[in-house]
Amino acid sequence: MIKFRVHPGNSKFLQLIHTDTELELQQIEVSFRRKSKAAKFDPRVKKGFWDGYFNYFEKNCVPIGLWDKVVGLKKFGLDVQIEGLNDLFNLEMTNDLVKSHLIETLAVLQERTGKIPYDYQIEAITNILKWVFCSEELATSAGKTLILYLIISYLNNTGFLNKILIVVPNTNLVIQTAEEFIAYGANEFGLKIKMIYGGQDENIGDANIIIGTYQSLTKKDANFFKDVNAITIDECFHPDSLVSMSDGSQKKISEISIGEKVLTRNEINNNIKYGEVDFVYENLSQNQMYQLETIDGRILKVTGNHKVFTKRGWIQVENLTLDDEIYEI
Numbered sequence: 001m002i003k004f005r006v007h008p009g010n011s012k013f014l015q016l017i018h019t020d021t022e023l024e025l026q027q028i029e030v031s032f033r034r035k036s037k038a039a040k041f042d043p044r045v046k047k048g049f050w051d052g053y054f055n056y057f058e059k060n061c062v063p064i065g066l067w068d069k070v071v072g073l074k075k076f077g078l079d080v081q082i083e084g085l086n087d088l089f090n091l092e093m094t095n096d097l098v099k100s101h102l103i104e105t106l107a108v109l110q111e112r113t114g115k116i117p118y119d120y121q122i123e124a125i126t127n128i129l130k131w132v133f134c135s136e137e138l139a140t141s142a143g144k145t146l147i148l149y150l151i152i153s154y155l156n157n158t159g160f161l162n163k164i165l166i167v168v169p170n171t172n173l174v175i176q177t178a179e180e181f182i183a184y185g186a187n188e189f190g191l192k193i194k195m196i197y198g199g200q201d202e203n204i205g206d207a208n209i210i211i212g213t214y215q216s217l218t219k220k221d222a223n224f225f226k227d228v229n230a231i232t233i234d235e236c237f238h239p240d241s242l243v244s245m246s247d248g249s250q251k252k253i254s255e256i257s258i259g260e261k262v263l264t265r266n267e268i269n270n271n272i273k274y275g276e277v278d279f280v281y282e283n284l285s286q287n288q289m290y291q292l293e294t295i296d297g298r299i300l301k302v303t304g305n306h307k308v309f310t311k312r313g314w315i316q317v318e319n320l321t322l323d324d325e326i327y328e329i
Contacts, residue, residue: 002028004062004070005083013061014070014082027076031069032057064088065133093130095122098154105153108185115184120314121147129154139314145177148232149184152209155230156191163204163227166211168234171197172275174211181209246274290317294326 003018019025032055039045039052056062062070073080099106099122109115124147128136138144148166155161168174174195181193186209194204196212204210210228244263245251256262261274292308308317310324 002073002078002080003083004081006064006085006088007061011088012064014064014067014085016057016060016062017083024078027073027078028057031073031076032062032066067133089132090130093126095119095126098122098126098129101154101157102150105150105157105185105189108188112185113183115146117146117150118143121150125150125154139308141309142314145180146184149181149186152191153186153189156189156208161208162229163208163210164230164232165217165225165228166209166232166234167214167217168211169214170275170277171213173234174213177211292317292320292326 001018001020002016002024004014005017007013007015016028019028033053034056035053036042042050042052044050045052056066067082067085070082071080106117109117121143124136124138124142128134128151138147152161152164155164166177168177174197178193178195181191186193191209192205192207193209193211194207196210196216198213198216204224246261246263251260256277258277260277262277263274308315308320308326310320310326312324315324
């Protein structure tokens, strides 16, 4: 028997309180040790300072977000119990409950933009609010900004919103995200937005939504983040993804340099302009890639867990068949 409990002094962790055998303990240690995908590139590994492994089981504790992996120990034939886990989740959360707390928010959204959330978007919101310590996988063009706005609105409407930090790769996305939230009706519900990027007044004041770039936020001390109780980070694209340049050509993301100008579009007003690249990020993760070729000869390189929209609905690339048709968005 393996017993964990929600740590009585810190609910961010599960604490191991009992194992019957040494073998059970060894299985826990092995199961929560993972090698970094970027280990071979890490200078600490090359110099022998680090073995490249992350240990998620330390001082008899596992991060609360890995609760499902603790339950997953049952696949090894182990009897596992977690005390107090159900108290952390909103198990009564349903789509109807979510919508009931967003009635005015959705009315303003529709009046201002004509948007009505799709069922899958409401379902995504419900899952995040229900399971709390989870990751939500959403396909490109699934409307993640709208989903995030509605989650923030739900927390605000139910009195649970403190401050949320939204981290994005560049200044254009800081401004664009803020503009979209305002267009959705954020100001009508007491949602106050503060943008953090170079050259701006960075006093947060009473703002409860903070949107900033990586490079600006890394300069802040711990006190800057003390009232933040939720963080969301914008996604990255594959290095082979093509971006339209100011001269009309297309370039791979991996080949773009700081100072070059790329085509950008504001999804609210559809204005198109060229924005200057002020920062370049490199993602060293080595996920398995798939190459899709369409009938008209176009090539798309994408990770296997990426979803595309087909006649069957949203399907992960690794589950596509030759009979599937991919819709353009």
